Amino acid sequence: MKIGFIGLGNMGAPMAANLVRAGHEVVGFDPAAPMPDGVSPAPDAAAVAAGAEVVITMLPNGQILRSVAAEIIPAMNAGAVLCDCSTVDVESAVAVARQAQDRGLGALDAPVSGGIGGAAAGTLTFMVGGSDSAFATVGPLFEIMGQKAVHCGDAGAGQAAKICNNMILGATMIATCEAFALADKLGLDRQKMFDVVSTSSGYSWSMNAYCPAPGVGPTSPADNGYKPGFAAELMLKDLRLSQQAAEGVDAATPMGELATRLYAEFVEDGDGRGRDFSAMLPRLAGQGRS
Numbered sequence: 521m522k523i524g525f526i527g528l529g530n531m532g533a534p535m536a537a538n539l540v541r542a543g544h545e546v547v548g549f550d551p552a553a554p555m556p557d558g559v560s561p562a563p564d565a566a567a568v569a570a571g572a573e574v575v576i577t578m579l580p581n582g583q584i585l586r587s588v589a590a591e592i593i594p595a596m597n598a599g600a601v602l603c604d605c606s607t608v609d610v611e612s613a614v615a616v617a618r619q620a621q622d623r624g625l626g627a628l629d630a631p632v633s634g635g636i637g638g639a640a641a642g643t644l645t646f647m648v649g650g651s652d653s654a655f656a657t658v659g660p661l662f663e664i665m666g667q668k669a670v671h672c673g674d675a676g677a678g679q680a681a682k683i684c685n686n687m688i689l690g691a692t693m694i695a696t697c698e699a700f701a702l703a704d705k706l707g708l709d710r711q712k713m714f715d716v717v718s719t720s721s722g723y724s725w726s727m728n729a730y731c732p733a734p735g736v737g738p739t740s741p742a743d744n745g746y747k748p749g750f751a752a753e754l755m756l757k758d759l760r761l762s763q764q765a766a767e768g769v770d771a772a773t774p775m776g777e778l779a780t781r782l783y784a785e786f787v788e789d790g791d792g793r794g795r796d797f798s799a800m801l802p803r804l805a806g807q808g809r810s
């Protein structure tokens with residue numbers, strides 16, 4: 521298949537590399553990142569779109585997605601599919617899908633879970649919104665880049681699933697970190713704490729797969745000085761998207777609201793900037809109740 525790939529950063533580069541390894545012809549554009557081996561560089565985003573059967577975007581946010589979409593949609597072949605894998609607001613996802621459909625193109629919002637490790641290993645989970653026919657076209661590519669693709673519904677449904685998932689992630693990471701901080705002060709060994717919780721009813725992905733305590737559980741950013749991984753800024757971005765969506769539909773999300781506030785304080789007072797989102801543990805461990 522002829523594939524265009526726009527946005528070859530931490531996630532996009534390994535995803536594109538997996539498509540090349542599977543034998544696809546990939547043309548890429550990114551104004552800042554180097555092209556992965558085997559991806560042919562294009563001079564701009566429109567040049568990527570021309571001739572591609574599927575164009576994948578992996579960009580920082582909805583504003584950038586909208587500006588890139590305005591460039592590429594007019595350049596895409598009729599019948600081609602625009603598949604956005606970035607995490608963006610539901611409104612941007614729906615607006616871009618509508619513009620693509622108005623020009624006779626297929627469109628999917630297909631954000632991912634699994635992080636840079638999952639992108640490199642080809643084990644991402646894709647949560648997808650859009651038509652059955654567009655999902656069928658891109659399905660074989662999801663199989664190369666990921667282990668699972670769930671077709672969640674119409675345009676925007678993939679982003680809705682993503683922000684709900686990441687709202688849970690933000691809240692469970694904070695809960696896991698504060699439990700470790702409490703355990704420390706109660707004199708409980710962190711390894712014992714992990715051994716109990718990871719096999720008890722307090723278990724979660726944050727504890728079992730991404731343990732925020734260094735030297736405990738599987739290797740995680742905590743073992744690498746809290747270098748991201750998944751940056752605290754990106755967690756905050758996703759939590760804010762969840763709260764923006766919740767306001768739009770009048771949904772009660774008190775835990776999501778509190779998690780958003782705690783990550784905003786963490787990032788904005790400088791403690792969390794540039795660090796993994798699990799660095800909430802040393803922050804809470806260093807604080808008292810007031």
Ligand code: NAD
Binds near residue numbers: 527588605
């Ligand atoms: P990143 O910053 O490493 O990569 C984004 C890339 O987009 C950069 O290389 C940048 O140069 C490029 N870009 C910016 N403007 C562009 C434009 N106009 N045209 C073409 N390219 C442009 O970010 P990332 O970690 O790869 O994340 C990408 C998306 O995936 C984000 O929406 C993020 O929320 C989401 N995501 C990230 C992770 C993770 O663990 N890093 C996990 C799941 C989802």
